[in-house]
Amino acid sequence: MIYFALSLLTLSGFLCLYRIGSGPTPADRMVGIDILGILVVGFCALFAVFTGRGFYLNIALAWGLLSFIGTTALAKHLEGKKFDE
Amino acid sequence: MSELAGKAIIIVGTLFNLFGCIGLIRLPDVYNRLQGATKCVTLGTCSILLGVLISSGVSPTGMKALAAIIFIAITAPTAAHALSRGAYRAGVPLWEGSVVDKYEEEGQ
Amino acid sequence: MDEQRSGSKISRGAFVFGVTLAVWLLFTWPFAPIEWPMIIAGALVAILSGVLLGEMTTRHPGRGLNPVRYFWGACYIFVLAWWVAMANLDVAFRVLHPDVPINPGIVKVKTDLKSESAKTALANSITLTPGTMTVDLSDDGHLYVHWINVSSTDVEEATHQVVGRFEPILRRIFE
Numbered sequence: 001m002i003y004f005a006l007s008l009l010t011l012s013g014f015l016c017l018y019r020i021g022s023g024p025t026p027a028d029r030m031v032g033i034d035i036l037g038i039l040v041v042g043f044c045a046l047f048a049v050f051t052g053r054g055f056y057l058n059i060a061l062a063w064g065l066l067s068f069i070g071t072t073a074l075a076k077h078l079e080g081k082k083f084d085e
Numbered sequence: 086m087s088e089l090a091g092k093a094i095i096i097v098g099t100l101f102n103l104f105g106c107i108g109l110i111r112l113p114d115v116y117n118r119l120q121g122a123t124k125c126v127t128l129g130t131c132s133i134l135l136g137v138l139i140s141s142g143v144s145p146t147g148m149k150a151l152a153a154i155i156f157i158a159i160t161a162p163t164a165a166h167a168l169s170r171g172a173y174r175a176g177v178p179l180w181e182g183s184v185v186d187k188y189e190e191e192g193q
Numbered sequence: 194m195d196e197q198r199s200g201s202k203i204s205r206g207a208f209v210f211g212v213t214l215a216v217w218l219l220f221t222w223p224f225a226p227i228e229w230p231m232i233i234a235g236a237l238v239a240i241l242s243g244v245l246l247g248e249m250t251t252r253h254p255g256r257g258l259n260p261v262r263y264f265w266g267a268c269y270i271f272v273l274a275w276w277v278a279m280a281n282l283d284v285a286f287r288v289l290h291p292d293v294p295i296n297p298g299i300v301k302v303k304t305d306l307k308s309e310s311a312k313t314a315l316a317n318s319i320t321l322t323p324g325t326m327t328v329d330l331s332d333d334g335h336l337y338v339h340w341i342n343v344s345s346t347d348v349e350e351a352t353h354q355v356v357g358r359f360e361p362i363l364r365r366i367f368e
Binding site: 101104105107108111112113114116117119120121123124125127128144145148149151152158159162163165166169170173179180 | 216219220222277278280281284285287288289293295297298299316317318320321324325326327328329339341
Binding site for chain 1: 098099118123134140156161165175
């Protein structure tokens with residue numbers, strides 16, 4: 001069961017990587033990075049179930065935070081503003 | 086029982102994640118991709134975390150999963166909003182089949 | 194906007210303190226042996242963030258004490274969960290259909306909500322519900338919404354279809 005879920009998530013991750021690699025505009029690539037960041041949180045939660053160790057969820061939380069900050073920074077850059085505006 | 090329910094919810098969540106990523110490939114422009122992918126991946130990841138919460142109950146793992154659910158549900162739409170506005174300001178055009186663009190007509 | 198503020202600096206700081214401490218206690222959940230050093234460290238950091246960040250947060254901290262708002266907040270979670278499930282089935286249908294049946298466009302809708310927290314919650318809810326995604330928010334209460342299947346370009350009609358689901362309950366929570 002858990003292998004089925006992990007393989008579905010891996011397939012999703014490869015679809016995201018395809019969009020990051022082939023996106024016609026920079027915005028497409030940034031969308032791919034954003035979605036991949038959320039997918040990794042799901043990966044960490046699945047590993048927590050798989051291995052029975054709770055600390056993977058700490059990684060999930062920290063990864064979600066950093067991914068959000070990174071995405072907003074990329075969006076600001078796309079908009080052509082400084083980060084503190 | 087809760088073990089089985091948690092696993093079922095996890096499988097449903099991964100399926101929605103996969104649908105979201107298929108949308109990322111098949112939809113035609115940035116805004117549609119962002120829209121479909123954000124909705125599906127947010128629900129999918131929240132379902133995975135909800136499955137972890139249900140199968141582990143009130144424990145450190147479960148509480149962290151709950152915190153992560155709240156966190157993802159707040160930040161994912163915000164990031165999508167920031168990215169779509171950034172893409173529009175950067176001049177990414179809408180798909181040619183789009184029917185209306187009030188944002189441009191109103192001069193922002 | 195200064196005249197809209199109803200809370201003093203101290204009460205806003207106290208609001209941040211309460212939220213931060215609650216999140217910290219959620220993270221360090223098992224109190225089986227109560228670990229006082231952990232709790233005290235969390236309280237110190239919460240006081241610091243209350244002092245530093247009180248300026249930047251909600252303008253009406255007193256509203257956080259009203260239990261009726263929490264009741265409507267709990268109802269709102271169920272309403273939102275229903276629409277999120279509908280949204281995902283909708284996206285799955287559109288994505289798996291061989292022709293990708295979409296009819297996208299950016300429409301303008303109007304909202305009567307005044308407080309900034311309510312507008313934020315409305316914009317996030319719109320992003321999670323079927324076929325719509327907020328693109329921008331203007332100063333005079335209009336939202337620009339990317340709609341994957343535009344059925345009306347009229348402002349009133351679009352407002353009824355997009356915003357009407359959430360506006361009444363959000364007004365009860367935040368205003």
